[in-house]
Amino acid sequence: MIHATAWYIWLLAALSVLLGTRNPLYLIVLLAEMALVVEALYAPTGEKLRAPVAPGRFALFVVPAGALFNVLTTHTGATVLLRLPEAIPLLGGPLTLEGLVYGAINGLSLAALFTAFTVLNLAVPIRDLIRLAPRAFYPLAVVVSVAVTFVPTTLRQIQEVREAQAVRGRRMRGLRDWLPLFMPLLIGGLEHALQLAEALTARGFASSDAPFDAPRDQGVRYGLLGALLLLLTGGLLRLAWNLQVWGWLLMLLGAVLFGWALRRAGRSAPRSTYRRIPWTRADTLITLGAALTVIPLWLRAGAARLYSPYPALTLPLFDPWVGLAFLGLTLPVFQLYRARVAAAGAAL
Amino acid sequence: MIAFDRVTYTYPGATQPVLRDVSFTVAQGEVALVVGPSGVGKSTLLRCLNGLAPHFSGGTLTGKVLVAGLDPVRESPRGMSRHVGFVFQDPEAQFVMDRVEDELAFALENAAIPLPEMDVRVETLLHWLDLAPLRARALTTLSGGEKQRVAIAAALASHPAVLALDEPTSQLDPQSAKEVLAALARLNVELGLTIVLAEHRLERVLPFADRLVYLRGLEAPVVGYPEEVLPHLELAPPVAVLGKALGWSPLPLSIEEALPFVQKMAVGEGEISPAILPHGGFPYLTTEDLTVVYNGLPAVRGVSVALYPGEVVALLGRNGAGKTTLLRALVGLVHPQEGKVRLGVRNVARLDVAEVCRQVGYLPQDPNALLFADTVLDELYITLRNHGLAPEDLTLAPETLLARLGLADKAQTYPRDLSVGERQRVALAAILVTQPGALLLDEPTRGLDYEAKQALLALLHEWRSAGMAILLVTHDVELAAQVADRALLMEAGQIVREGTPGAVLATTPLFHTQMARLFPGKGWLTVQEVLRYVTSPNGGIAPRA
Known part of the structure; x- marks a missing residue:
């Protein structure tokens, strides 16, 4: 069992590298490594546990969609593939290879981010999400967790309603055909x-044991009010009068x-x-591995980190040390595999 | 433990009370069974036990309710949560966490129970409900029966004195229902837990009941010991119906209680049904070596079946056996990995779902998903518009179809305001308005009361006579025995047995009807079949030879 905090640090590291690079080669490597973690999370449980939307399927949709959207709407770049008549609003103009590549990188980045969150979704039970919240916000944390569990329920409901409409002869051709789905979905969601x-x-x-009319804790009330006032005043001092030291001091006191x-x-x-x-x-080890993943990208990668197909399309560079450091994100795979072997041994 | 004294409850905005002058008591350690038609107030009565009615639903409650010496109206549901555990009809709708032991601990964490005590309580709950092997499992991966046992365990976390359950077996196959009821019986005996449950499937729960509360709407409820109330019930399990017909006294509630009567009777030899009925003509719908993968697992494996016009085929099997996936594949909602589905001679994979469903009506488990129009009649016209049909193209006008389904007076009603049985008939009308040649029904009797079930039975007989091919997926073996010409048994995605209901149901212990259990080896499934052999021509009981 990997600790929830270790998973959150892993996610933080993954997000740092994903948001810090536009190099498609790095993104592909990161995506592949995170897909490995997703697979490892499926395997040891032996359960029919699945993410609501498979990351692979999402990538297959979002990469071409990103490329298509960008090439059709951005008409800059030197390598013209095709020209659409200028009369067509928004789409008219040259369609360039640079636009296509830039859009595909956007899609790749989105797919990798989605995979990173899928890992967290599969790895961290809702209980741990609730435990992260301060005790005073416990009811709010439960509401958030309920909202999280609502996503797969809603997706399943969409599927049920869509199928129910299909068996009544409704063909889903355009946006208007989806409108009748909204009402049963909304009513079903409210009923749920x-x-x-x-x-x-x-x-x-x-x-709680406290009766409904028990007096409220005035200390909490005044404390929160005071904290808010200090934070606002501190902010105002910094921004309006440029009193940085006093501003920071009041904000710290407020916090x-x-x-x-x-x-x-x-x-x-x-x-x-x-x-x-x-x-x-x-x-x-997982925490250290995740932390080490981030450092080489910022220290060594240089221009390769922020690849752009503009102004001229070139092949992206690949720093093997950075690639090697990315392996730090795969450490959970080994731990999950070890847990699987241990569980199999215990079963014998 | 529980006392209702002239309780009347009216929902907000309603002109009539749903519960009227209800009075009864339940002693500690008793199992009380609440029965009655749909919409008569069974769920409302359960909600009065912990104050959900009127605190959550609003409305007015007069009279007096006392549970464990407390007044739920005064205490509120929060206060009553320590004294009354509540299990709702759909266990999935009440889960907050995603893993078994976290779900059990949720209420305890909420009540700030110290960790050592919480550990003991969770372990005890896991033991009581046989959930220890499932403790770390994700709730989404559990079977229906397992989910229901988790819901019961979660409701018992705060050690309540009373457990209320709303139709706990309505969604379960016979084996899962048996497991859940066995767990309840154990809790009742070992812990002295007072249990109140509402249920339509009397043949399953009646043997466990110490007290029956029969709600009759406008008439005063009948309350008493099961043998006192049973003669008043239209909805009686087959064993009691047989007892009534043969004059047994007291009326048996279970197979065990009926056996002494049977042993004193002369029982002739039955005619064992032939294993497979010969078919003539061309099948309406066929599958050839069909394999369907669902959620990465083969849900249907190499299934070859044929559905002929003018027959009702019952498809039985445990939860997760692949029955629903097979139905969905038959109308093209999921595509097979191997094999083919043929509608007549045409391959369904090459047809649009809408085109298939014009000729094959498919009623999914939850009819609510089908309903979205403002009126019942609109639902039918929308289906016609979707298919590009006009009422003049039909031999049966939508209004006539509604009348045939007993919905003529509901034509202008908002569909979601109707009862469960009525909503199901509206959904049926919405898919039958195109007059398809085949009908696929997925658990159509779920949540239906006796009257609605009889109405459905009559319709199925009528449509079969009219030449419709009907495939009925059901856990209700008594219904299957009454209506089916042929039965298919599905296990782990495969058809493992096929034949007449007599050949399949009477030889599969898990799917025995009460009559098959009472007269093993005879091939009799229904009370009518039994009466044919055990009564003398003048209607009396045949003497033992």
């Missing part, structure tokens, strides 16, 4: 939300007061936590 709200109420969600108020509010919202996962050596 009501059912869940009822279930949460029946299970005593957000209940401390905010933290104190949250902590105090958390104490009045009692909650216990079921089984914290211990931090292991493997978690440290």
